[in-house]
Amino acid sequence: xxxxxxLDIKQTKEIVRLTLSEQISxxxxxxxxxxxxxxxxxxxxxxxxLELQVSRTPLREALQKLASEGLIELVPNCxxxxxxxxxxxxxxxxxxxxxxxxxxxxxxxxxxxxxxxNEIKALQYEMLAAFARGDRLGYFKLNQRIHLAIITAARSxxxxxxxxxxxxxxxRIRYQSNLRNELWGSxxxxxxxxxxxxxxxxxxKLSRVLRQHLRSTWEKVSEVMMAEDH
Amino acid sequence: xxxxxxLDIKQTKEIVRLTLSEQISxxxxxxxxxxxxxxxxxxxxxxxxLELQVSRTPLREALQKLASEGLIELVPNCxxxxxxxxxxxxxxxxxxxxxxxxxxxxxxxxxxxxxxxNEIKALQYEMLAAFARGDRLGYFKLNQRIHLAIITAARSxxxxxxxxxxxxxxxRIRYQSNLRNELWGSxxxxxxxxxxxxxxxxxxKLSRVLRQHLRSTWEKVSEVMMAEDH
DNA sequence: ATATGGCATATTGTATACCAAATGTCAAAC
DNA sequence: GTTTGACATTTGGTATACAATATGCCATAT
Numbered sequence: 001x002x003x004x005x006x007l008d009i010k011q012t013k014e015i016v017r018l019t020l021s022e023q024i025s026x027x028x029x030x031x032x033x034x035x036x037x038x039x040x041x042x043x044x045x046x047x048x049x050l051e052l053q054v055s056r057t058p059l060r061e062a063l064q065k066l067a068s069e070g071l072i073e074l075v076p077n078c079x080x081x082x083x084x085x086x087x088x089x090x091x092x093x094x095x096x097x098x099x100x101x102x103x104x105x106x107x108x109x110x111x112x113x114x115x116x117x118n119e120i121k122a123l124q125y126e127m128l129a130a131f132a133r134g135d136r137l138g139y140f141k142l143n144q145r146i147h148l149a150i151i152t153a154a155r156s157x158x159x160x161x162x163x164x165x166x167x168x169x170x171x172r173i174r175y176q177s178n179l180r181n182e183l184w185g186s187x188x189x190x191x192x193x194x195x196x197x198x199x200x201x202x203x204x205k206l207s208r209v210l211r212q213h214l215r216s217t218w219e220k221v222s223e224v225m226m227a228e229d230h
Numbered sequence: 231x232x233x234x235x236x237l238d239i240k241q242t243k244e245i246v247r248l249t250l251s252e253q254i255s256x257x258x259x260x261x262x263x264x265x266x267x268x269x270x271x272x273x274x275x276x277x278x279x280l281e282l283q284v285s286r287t288p289l290r291e292a293l294q295k296l297a298s299e300g301l302i303e304l305v306p307n308c309x310x311x312x313x314x315x316x317x318x319x320x321x322x323x324x325x326x327x328x329x330x331x332x333x334x335x336x337x338x339x340x341x342x343x344x345x346x347x348n349e350i351k352a353l354q355y356e357m358l359a360a361f362a363r364g365d366r367l368g369y370f371k372l373n374q375r376i377h378l379a380i381i382t383a384a385r386s387x388x389x390x391x392x393x394x395x396x397x398x399x400x401x402r403i404r405y406q407s408n409l410r411n412e413l414w415g416s417x418x419x420x421x422x423x424x425x426x427x428x429x430x431x432x433x434x435k436l437s438r439v440l441r442q443h444l445r446s447t448w449e450k451v452s453e454v455m456m457a458e459d460h
Numbered sequence: 461a462t463a464t465g466g467c468a469t470a471t472t473g474t475a476t477a478c479c480a481a482a483t484g485t486c487a488a489a490c
Numbered sequence: 491g492t493t494t495g496a497c498a499t500t501t502g503g504t505a506t507a508c509a510a511t512a513t514g515c516c517a518t519a520t
Binding site for chain 4: 249250251284285286287288306307308
């Protein structure tokens with residue numbers, strides 16, 4: 001299952017045309033998210049140019065984009081380093097993500113269609129299946145898709161783009177945390193609450209549960225971070 | 231009073247060194263915010279290069295940055311056009327901004343210092359002074375500074391950066407709205423409520439008032455937009 | 461008159477070479 | 491041991507060339 005599973009299903013109307021710099025930034029973003037480029041690593045322009053077989057111009061445009069997304073930091077005359085957020089920053093981001101999802105929940109309760117609820121329920125069952133099999137990767141990705149589905153149901157472009165950006169910055173650490181934490185399936189019951197609140201279209205409840213959900217995410221993530229940090 | 235009034239007061243310790251692409255993106259951002267580049271306008275690389283006396287490479291890097299901030303749209307092979315958000319998008323952004331400020335208010339109540347409250351109160355009086363004089367520009371900028379002060383008091387980098395980005399996209403339209411709307415001073419009483427809630431450190435109240443404040447901002451902005459749209 | 465197709469022109473996308481400035485390293489001098 | 495300075499490396503920026511695409515125009519066909 002790839003990150004862009006939708007491509008298998010959705011019929012894209014237009015032919016997608018990406019500039020080279022977009023392709024590069026997408027590729028680098030994936031490499032960062034998947035930890036092929038680790039936090040603190042320095043990006044050497046020449047090396048990446050050789051590796052991806054592109055010239056410096058589009059690569060540097062891609063770096064600018066990633067920098068403004070917060071995935072890398074551009075130090076003048078020192079080049080680009082992969083961002084290495086500390087626990088405080090992670091906690092901060094997760095809190096804001098919680099606020100965004102809480103708002104998404106509010107709106108979703110008013111705007112979600114029965115079809116979307118059914119789809120989320122299906123994803124929920126798939127996630128339970130992955131959990132039963134001990135399939136951590138599948139579990140994690142389905143978890144992500146459920147949250148994305150709720151954001152989508154909120155029908156707010158601004159919300160979606162902010163969530164996407166923030167999520168990209170958190171993806172790696174959440175993934176690592178999911179792989180390592182003993183309690184990797186502990187969100188199952190919270191997800192039941194989320195689904196229940198959505199089905200009742202109880203905005204206040206869904207909002208509250210989602211924000212709480214991100215708080216407990218922080219607890220799990222911090223546990224793993226502290227352990228790694230010796 | 232310039233946008234960066236602080237420079238007059240604050241002693242900057244280090245010498246700030248910005249890369250050329252940063253300087254360019256800052257300049258273009260200001261030009262967009264101040265309506266020197268109007269929504270829908272197309273940016274011709276060569277023209278801007280001549281105007282700013284820079285080469286294409288750093289200019290294009292700057293454009294990438296602005297595009298990822300949502301201030302311009304980059305259409306492959308067609309160049310850059312200044313974003314022209316429609317009323318629905320504006321409403322959407324203002325709602326999310328309201329959510330962010332509400333959260334900032336919550337945190338600020340817990341973290342704000344007495345000094346900061348005093349400063350916000352001072353800004354409030356300055357704003358009242360500007361209102362009394364009919365100084366719309368001064369009123370608007372002080373209004374912005376008050377909100378920024380609340381965000382700052384919340385002590386969340388993520389929140390600050392998201393707020394800054396969203397605010398940049400909204401700045402122009404809010405400024406125009408402030409200039410033209412009959413009710414340009416109607417936020418004065420809301421600001422009294424905001425300050426009161428902050429002084430009481432009443433998180434729930436401040437959060438609610440701030441979100442409501444952005445809702446009434448939308449009412450004023452939409453009024454002006456509708457009028458302009460014929 | 462409208463529509464189609466093709467051509468010329470303008471603009472963007474990418475590659476490359478080059479230079480200046482900044483950084484890091486390492487050895488010599490004190 | 492610390493400082494100084496020369497050197498190699500890397501990045502920031504410019505200039506330029508060329509390819510790909512978009513745009514506008516005109517002639518032709520219907």
